[in-house]
Amino acid sequence: MAGPSGNGHVFVVYDEGMLAHAHMPMLQKKHPEKPSRLTTIHALLGQLGLLQRCDCEAIKPREATDAEILRAHSPEHLAEVRQITADVARSPTNRELREPDGPGGIYYSPDSLHAGLLAAGCVIEMSEHVLRLHAEEQAAKDSGCGVAIQKLPVSALALVRPPGHHAGYDDTPGHRAEGFCFFNSVACAARTAIARGLAQRVLIVDYDVHHGNGTERIFYEASDVMYMSIHRYGRNFYPETGALDDAGEGAGLGRFTLNLPWTQTGYGDAEYIAACHLLLLPVAKAFDPQLVLVSAGFDAAEGDVQGGMRVTPTGFAQMTRLLSTLNKPMGLALEGGYNQGVTANCVAEVTRALLGDVPVLGAMEAAESTAVSLQAEQQLRAAIALQRTHWPVLGSDAHVALVEHFFNAARRQGSRTHRVGSLRVQQAHGLAPLKATKPPAKPIAKHLAKGTGAAKPKPEHAIAGGGVTIAATDAAVADAMQSAEMGSSSGTPLAGERGNGASDAGRGAGSGAYSPNEKRQRVCSS
Secondary structure: OOOOOOOOEEEEEHHHHHOOOOOHHHHOOOOOOOOOOHHHHHHHHOOOHHHHHOOOOOOOOOOOOHHHHHHHOHHHHHHHHHHHHHEEEEEHHHHHHHHOOOOOOOOOOOOOOHHHHHHHHHHHHHHHHHHHHHHHHHHHHHOOOOOOOOOOEEEEOOOOOOOOOOOOOOOOOOOOOOOOOOHHHHHHHHHHHOOOOOOEEEEEEOOOOOOOOHHHHOOOOOOEEEEOOOOOOOOOOOOOOOOOOOOHHHHHOOOOOOEEEEEOOOOEEEHHHHHHHHHHHHHHHHHHOEEEEEEEOOOOEOOOOOOOEEOHHHHHHHHHHHHOOOOOOOOEEEEEOOOHHHHHHHHHHHHHHHHHOOOOHHHHHHHHOOOOOHHHHHHHHHHHHHHHOOOHHHOOOHHHHHHHHHHHHHOOOOEEEEEEOOHHHHHOOOOOOOOOOOOOOOOOOHHHOOOOOOOOOOOEEEEEEEEEEEEEHHHHEEEEOOOOEEEEEEOOOOOOOOOOOOOOOOOOOOOOOOOOOOOOOOOOOO
């Protein structure tokens, strides 16, 4: 298909071979992880003209090799998936064989191995492609040969299934694949990029509503891969891992696992965007990765009953756009999301963000447009306080000032109980979620042109924020506010309550020593 026409250089990888993995006909309609998850997304992207603006040919789908899988998984894990797939192919009507965790959990089909390897291979190819293209662009820029450099970093979207972030490293006896996941595609891609010398540090951001216990487990002792997760936690919510104080072991102790567990439901754009500005982005910038991989699950979306959250397509797009301000090659891989229409709309908005159609919402713009719930504020403060011991940027005067001004401004917007500010964000910036039924009446560029776009320049002598004007003589606050206006920020040292749920046990990634809550349910989704 045609190459990109916007400011973003965006690639899409997709292969119909992943559609072959399906449950028994009488059970497939009721199971949330089904082939139509992909076809619905792909059809909407084409209907809206977004595929035509991306390069859908450059990244060639392929199966991952055994060596690539074994960079993240044990030989026993790979052998198990291969064996059960073969057994199901010989006895396709054996329901107990197809559903090793029972009804509603992961299911096997005669094509499970192929689909899982194909998903992992697509994400590996995506990661290597954006890394190589980014390196070529930087080399051209450094040589001064006059080659035009994209305003946004090169990025790609992998429309893959089955999902992968619950698949970890496990060499203990028994069933290993879980949560609809056979192989951890993102983890395999990160490990392969490092092994081939394409990157030294990789950041994985996971905003699926379920904690990526598999990804955390694989990298729990790593210092070259950082895992960040925003997820629902507590009250027996699957997989019952990802506590606030789960922060790595060994070489990865403290600095390279960052969990933000939401202990309440109903959080939306306001809470998630606040988390990006006040916690994830400043730490990500300090980590300084060469590759950003996103486990893009959309079951935290409003309308997806599994997650119980209220993030809109606009919210997911804004998080994606904020991650692009890291100016690193970025790849997104589909994880969860089981309301097919909602997920498709979210992916469409995220694709627009990658293409540069979505303006960056600065920290104070977000605070003045939304209201963060009191519970989320407490949980964010607790996470920042914990991570501040490992990431000094979160304790800087500028970031302390930013956090206080952010929450003060957000508090003035209205109710403090489970409040979602997505509508105000959309109205303030001329954005609206795309509908699954038909393309927008006006071209996307004209539609966005009606919004306010970037914030108006502030007078040099003062910086406005939260309804007050801060004199430029207050250097710490001024720095924080200026960083916010540019879409960047650096955290807060204030303590807070941790919330519900007990801490998980210590982990030893890749060694079998990792011991998550043994009572976790294995029949829930990615």
